[in-house]
Amino acid sequence: MSALTFPQSDTSRRIGDAERAAILADPGFGTHFTDFMAHARWSEASGWSEDEIVPFGPITLSPASAVLHYGQEIFEGMKAFRHDDGSVWTFRPEQNARRMQRSAARLALPELPVEDFLASITALVRADEPWVPAPTGETSLYLRPFMYASEPFLGVRASHAVDYLVIASPAGAYFPRGVQPLVVWVTDAFARAGAGGTGSAKCGGNYASSLLAKYEAGEQGADEVMFLDSETHTFIDELSGMNVFAITEDQRILTPQLTGSILEGVTRASILQLAEDRGLTPVEERLAYDRVCEDLRAGRITEMFACGTAAVINPIGEFRDRHGSVRVGDGGSGETTLSLREELTGIQYGRLEDRYGWMTRLV
Numbered sequence: 001m002s003a004l005t006f007p008q009s010d011t012s013r014r015i016g017d018a019e020r021a022a023i024l025a026d027p028g029f030g031t032h033f034t035d036f037m038a039h040a041r042w043s044e045a046s047g048w049s050e051d052e053i054v055p056f057g058p059i060t061l062s063p064a065s066a067v068l069h070y071g072q073e074i075f076e077g078m079k080a081f082r083h084d085d086g087s088v089w090t091f092r093p094e095q096n097a098r099r100m101q102r103s104a105a106r107l108a109l110p111e112l113p114v115e116d117f118l119a120s121i122t123a124l125v126r127a128d129e130p131w132v133p134a135p136t137g138e139t140s141l142y143l144r145p146f147m148y149a150s151e152p153f154l155g156v157r158a159s160h161a162v163d164y165l166v167i168a169s170p171a172g173a174y175f176p177r178g179v180q181p182l183v184v185w186v187t188d189a190f191a192r193a194g195a196g197g198t199g200s201a202k203c204g205g206n207y208a209s210s211l212l213a214k215y216e217a218g219e220q221g222a223d224e225v226m227f228l229d230s231e232t233h234t235f236i237d238e239l240s241g242m243n244v245f246a247i248t249e250d251q252r253i254l255t256p257q258l259t260g261s262i263l264e265g266v267t268r269a270s271i272l273q274l275a276e277d278r279g280l281t282p283v284e285e286r287l288a289y290d291r292v293c294e295d296l297r298a299g300r301i302t303e304m305f306a307c308g309t310a311a312v313i314n315p316i317g318e319f320r321d322r323h324g325s326v327r328v329g330d331g332g333s334g335e336t337t338l339s340l341r342e343e344l345t346g347i348q349y350g351r352l353e354d355r356y357g358w359m360t361r362l363v
């Protein structure tokens, strides 16, 4: 058993208070990075070691590193939230830790123990504490743990050397002008994941293969793409980085069951719980896209939304496909959708009671 602590020897900051304040005033998403990063290394001979908090900066990599050739890489996405009393919290981090272990197993990468994952997050957020934005609007510090095959070797087998890093990036409100419903293109040309593939692992390769479909969506005037199952192009899988939900007239909340080609979202699991506790009946089943369109036209499905850590909950206003389009409700943001969003962000920012024990204090 390893027990990593991620000690910090160099505590000098890259930028000054004024420069950081200017960035935090309008951080955008994923463009600015904090002063530090967490790093650990794994080798087949000695397991996890060399854990430390180091200044954020370029990494050196052999051009022969396996990740650059065969894509052996996984990642996670989570947020640190500042509460009104100045404390800093994160949401269900042990879920991300376990999911990263499942992703690692699928990609033949080493599993990082849950405690070590949590230690890396805690150490980094403590070092980068001034980067956690004040709780105005929906700002947060986005955390990106990732792991990749760094062994310089062109043979095809699991890498004997792996690097794990956590970087952090301040994130502004996802919806600075209020929540905006998505127009979603339903592709029948591309699939996100196939049976037995890597769909349920959070790996970079899934995103590389979804980019072209996202451009196709853009050409159709849509914001996002939705993928159907790869075998029959019948059942809804998910968007390129968000899970999908529908709410029915008779108070059921539907989401595609986890078939192995869908990413097990922490937001998805949390919404199922919140929805059940407010009297909706959660149903996880295969959802045929054609059937969903019929139910939308007949008013049996009244709201739909996508969810994930970045947007939390994003209403869907319209689907477009090769045959036409269908509106969701009146095309705006559904009432239950917005209310679930309010509840989940309320828990995350400490405005509502954390009745499930989902929050972990970091600072």
Ligand SMILES: *Cc1c(COP(=O)(O)O)cnc(C)c1O
Pocket: 077, 202, 238, 239, 240, 241, 242, 243, 263, 264, 265, 266, 267, 268, 307, 308, 309, 310
């Ligand atoms: C990360 C991700 C999600 C959302 O997961 P959360 O844990 O809720 O952030 C959904 N789909 C894909 C493909 C993802 O990579």
